[in-house]
Amino acid sequence: MDLAESSAEEILRADLVMAISNDYHDYVIKGGKFVGKFEEMYRVCADPWPETEDDLNAMPCSVRTAQLIAARKPAKVLSVGSGKGLHLNWLAGACPKTAFAGCEVSQTAVQESLKRYPHIPVTRLDAKDFAGRKWDFDLILFREVVWYILPHWDDICRELQSNYAGRQIITELSFYDRQEYGREYFDGPDEFVKKFPFEIIEILRHHTTGLQREGMVMVYGTIPAAK
16 A cells, blocks of 8 residues: 555545544644534534533623623624524523624534524624625624634634724634644734724633633724724
8 A cells, every 4th residue: 555545544534533523623623723624513513512591691701792782782793603593592682672693604503593593593604704795783793713714814804894894893712721723823812802903892801611721801892994
């Protein structure tokens, strides 16, 4: 067997292992490298990110996001990377004056979200593509998705400035003390805040578990016009 045949077999074995793995890391970020097979993940993993409304009620960043939306009462909010819709539905219950919608790259997740929460519209759309569309949302929410769009983050921010100037933005993002992936972009929450390209109104940081000693950060701001 030559090297090319050996490499092909190794790739095939890796694909087969991934095909039956129910560990979401195999489909998202593994060994410090981005995988990004979200459709496969949602097809194989019944609940890749197990979360309940009680969990959300105990997360200071998520609670503060809900408080800000409830207080500011934006007419329409778009959640980018909305998954199976639990968080969207939780927000809708906490903020009854606001209409919520989501966009999600996985068709399987979109279908599950619409099945569970038919009152909340969700569109299949890659997070890196939505910002180029001019929609009438008053606030854009990125909850735990920035790591998955890092190579496109700067372009997304520029398109937000072109198409959503004057609108509001909220990001929630977790940082891990032994994190390998993404350090070249943001080496911790402080650098993420420092590089945040919008007008910051409020920042909230908190530490959750021993695996998140660098903690979570919520940044709320306004999108300025492109210069």
